[in-house]
Amino acid sequence: MIRIGVIGYGYWGPQIVRNFHGAADCEVAVVCDRSPKALSRVKQAYPGVHVTSDPCEVLTATDVDAVAVVTPVWTHFELAKAALENGKHVFVEKPFTSTVAQAEQLVDLAIEKNLQIMVDHTFLFTGAVKKIRQLVEEGALGNLYYYDSTRVNLGLFQHDVNVIWDLAPHDLSIVDHLFNATPEAVVATGQNHLNGLEDLAYITIYYGNKMIAHINVNWLSPVKVRTTLIGGEKKMLVWNDLDADEKIKIYDKGVKMNNGQQVHELLVSYRSGDMYAPKIEHTEALAEEAKYFVDCVSHNVRPMNDGVAGLRVVTMLEAAEKSLKDRGRPVTV
């Protein structure tokens, strides 16, 4: 039985509490938030859970095995560090930390203390990403050409970070998970129109094997779009996360180079065949992730979305931020 203390009961905290509460071999022991209203919502929904407005109470509680940090990103480092120092495993909201240096320090501390860190890269646990990973691993797509994601909508969900730190961690964690590719350089452009924080941005990542990723994030779009194109040598796919029934469509389409002998001769031919939309699991991603966290902590096993995975994502965010501040100057990673 893993006992969990949760710090932060704002937008995402209730999801975390609900899913850990519902997970087997796991108990939410205490929830902490500065807001009395938030705490009274906890009490109403989970009469048996202890509440507090003091994070220290969670961080030092003797009956808590793991701490879930579900607070704004600028507080992650201090809370996670304190939790590790007090011998607690840590589950941290994405993005892992505000800086690479912080992430490295937490990773080292966890190793030293023989504790687990899991970063909440929820998308890795969705049916869609699991299916795409399976296709990639089977080689169904062939060599990969590109990952191109559009993640736009009307609405600022975070007011202390820009749109890159808010929305891009999703794609960065997905690309990191799906493709066995080493990033070489990051280019980010964008603009702020409202409160000084960039509200739209475009990120390109160059990889060693010629793979390229592009991420379009925007808080000022009149329509919500969550569409990713993935192009491979053999097949290509479209993942529309807003399509309830046909999230992933795999196209038997491709391109072949011919041996042309003359200048200006058309060297490329196209193939267009059937389309196929596999059935995608409908399980709640966060429920799976909670179960996985409990398993990893119980058996002291490193999760795939560990601190090092979180560090890789923060490294890309930091590089993108640097490029963005310099109007797209490429930043080597």
Added chain:
Amino acid sequence: MIRIGVIGYGYWGPQIVRNFHGAADCEVAVVCDRSPKALSRVKQAYPGVHVTSDPCEVLTATDVDAVAVVTPVWTHFELAKAALENGKHVFVEKPFTSTVAQAEQLVDLAIEKNLQIMVDHTFLFTGAVKKIRQLVEEGALGNLYYYDSTRVNLGLFQHDVNVIWDLAPHDLSIVDHLFNATPEAVVATGQNHLNGLEDLAYITIYYGNKMIAHINVNWLSPVKVRTTLIGGEKKMLVWNDLDADEKIKIYDKGVKMNNGQQVHELLVSYRSGDMYAPKIEHTEALAEEAKYFVDCVSHNVRPMNDGVAGLRVVTMLEAAEKSLKDRGRPVTV
């Protein structure tokens, strides 16, 4: 009556001939192509039109007032130059020329000879772009935040230029036409997977008034997309050029900054109202453009899509190419 000679009867030439043939006060006098098959197709469709495989015959014909250059881009400069030197007005396929220097030389020559150049920026004559321009001019959208276009499909339409020179001139000419904004810097990233020419690219343009444009062009997409988001302070629109009936949807959505007094206080509020899809004219853009060319030449009036407009687009293409070769290094324009 304007007599037109057309050079090039490949993919786009037949459209040009058909539309000038159908225009009032205009006659297609001669069509030139290197391919005998192309010329026999001309003869079959237009028994009265003279054909030739020698461009000089068109360029020097005494009964030709204007020459339409519908050939690969690397030949535009020589053909247009010869036509102007022979006292002919010129209609040139987009992109205008291969280099800024060539474009400048043609612009100067036309002024010297008192002749008109029109660059075939066809999209300016579509019902969709005319409607968007009207909305912008009326101030319906308010201050403009961004233009974000996705123009992707499976298929290499040109084999002597990369995807930027093939597909981006559409968006560059549209942005140039719609928005009264001065470009400051261009950032382009991309990758080539097949024949050494980039087959996918992402272009960002920074403008002086904080407007930003982003253009996603890709020859390796499993699906065809022609969608542009335009965000303004008052309203936002989505232009889906593949939607037969509702090409433009205007959203009464917006964002307002509030006067927050505390750190981390949410300073932004959102507004979401009706959506409206105005009726869009269904006339053929190229027919209108042909008519406009005949008018401009007849009255010796500078067209809006003149050589200078063509030059502006080539300037952006050249800058994007330079940035692309340097993995996104920003290029000032």
Added chain:
Amino acid sequence: MIRIGVIGYGYWGPQIVRNFHGAADCEVAVVCDRSPKALSRVKQAYPGVHVTSDPCEVLTATDVDAVAVVTPVWTHFELAKAALENGKHVFVEKPFTSTVAQAEQLVDLAIEKNLQIMVDHTFLFTGAVKKIRQLVEEGALGNLYYYDSTRVNLGLFQHDVNVIWDLAPHDLSIVDHLFNATPEAVVATGQNHLNGLEDLAYITIYYGNKMIAHINVNWLSPVKVRTTLIGGEKKMLVWNDLDADEKIKIYDKGVKMNNGQQVHELLVSYRSGDMYAPKIEHTEALAEEAKYFVDCVSHNVRPMNDGVAGLRVVTMLEAAEKSLKDRGRPVTV
């Protein structure tokens, strides 16, 4: 304060309890279900609510002002009758009763006892139907030509009635509410492929003013469709209830008769203008309906969806059933 007893906690019961629980001036006093599991779910969610497996306990409770009957349709009559006889107001799931005779008897009994009956025609409380009603009342659509609904999906939601009794009450209550039209005849066709109950059916209703309604219901469709076309003299609309953002699209399209003088001369001309998607309220329909029930009962006011409205729907269902059994023979109503 109205105290409500709820009988039935299966598929729909939890929605009813949640919404009455959340309504002002209202308290769920007791919930009844035959299943102990269902009752333990009630206890978990609402520790303060009394539970019982005996409907009589609800029907005779002295501290209950109104009874909500959320059970299979063949039990509605007995339960509602007992409730009225015990002086309770009644909220009944749709369809009201299994027969016209039952509905009439309940309506008479409620009048005699000076009690209110509300039939759960939930759709009347949706933003979409309220908007359409507003358009009809304002005359925006002009004289109405037709209502044509497709309500199909894979899945038998009820196993004791056929697809007409399961799905058609939605459309029948909507048509009854929206259009001031008197039905004259019903034609229903269909087929049963699985368990002897019709799993797909097509209903046509002729109205006095030439309005016609058509309802396509099907449990064997591979895709879920909830689309209604409404045609009027001035405007036409499409209501796609599955579209999250643009549920209702109003088309400025129409037809005009011309005075042709010759046989076989085209007498009809078409008009096609803008399309407009008004913002639709996102409030939960059942929450509004619960509030409305509490208001009606508190002030002893007849609801619009009273027993007589329920009776009108059951009349159409009975006629459709009769026609269906006779392979489409028209049944006068």
Added chain:
Amino acid sequence: MIRIGVIGYGYWGPQIVRNFHGAADCEVAVVCDRSPKALSRVKQAYPGVHVTSDPCEVLTATDVDAVAVVTPVWTHFELAKAALENGKHVFVEKPFTSTVAQAEQLVDLAIEKNLQIMVDHTFLFTGAVKKIRQLVEEGALGNLYYYDSTRVNLGLFQHDVNVIWDLAPHDLSIVDHLFNATPEAVVATGQNHLNGLEDLAYITIYYGNKMIAHINVNWLSPVKVRTTLIGGEKKMLVWNDLDADEKIKIYDKGVKMNNGQQVHELLVSYRSGDMYAPKIEHTEALAEEAKYFVDCVSHNVRPMNDGVAGLRVVTMLEAAEKSLKDRGRPVTV
């Protein structure tokens, strides 16, 4: 070499002439129309084709092997009859004739004269219908449950017949071609709102093997829909003829009856798997049909869409018309 005379050069005639003109082993010898304007369009497009305003000239021409009748339906019988009597094969626009008696007479006459009749059921030659037929013949769908077509738009394409005679022949010929099922009864309902002819109608056809077909045709719809659902025991499909790329989607969905032992027990279970959109041929249907006509006539072979097929469709139209006039009274066929 088959020489063809075409009578009628209105809306559909130009398509017929173009496709026979393009077919191998075939020559369009003469085109007839009452309108001088139509004839001058013929001369412009096909300078070598003889034109006339007198049908008799076509019907009696000694150098004509076959006559294509592309005129309003009420003239089909007289023209086809004269053609057959003059020893010409006949290609007739759909619907074949205005009455069953006429169709029977033409079928008999063709047999007597040893000539071929082909009725222009163009849809049978589309890639979509060919693919569906292949699926049905392979048994991929299993036993068929239903065919449910929606064919609606704004616009009266014919002004001498109602919407059933205009639009339903498409579906009637498709159902006749795809499914090996004997119709038993027809029910048709509808309404006329403009010129006395029904502008919307709903047709149900009962077949012997419990298959049921439903056809929704409407000239007063604000949106164009061409969608057909086909449900089978093993699989189900959606054919959206307006979808350029994914016309047919096959769903691995189904229903299974279980052996339940108790009253009101759920006896049905559902299966939901992958979706698959096969590549559909893009060839022009009418070009294939023209080629097939030339083949059938050259080798004196009965086409699948012969006069008897045309008769079967007219039989259904006549029955539907009868039912429609009687507000849906079922008509046995």
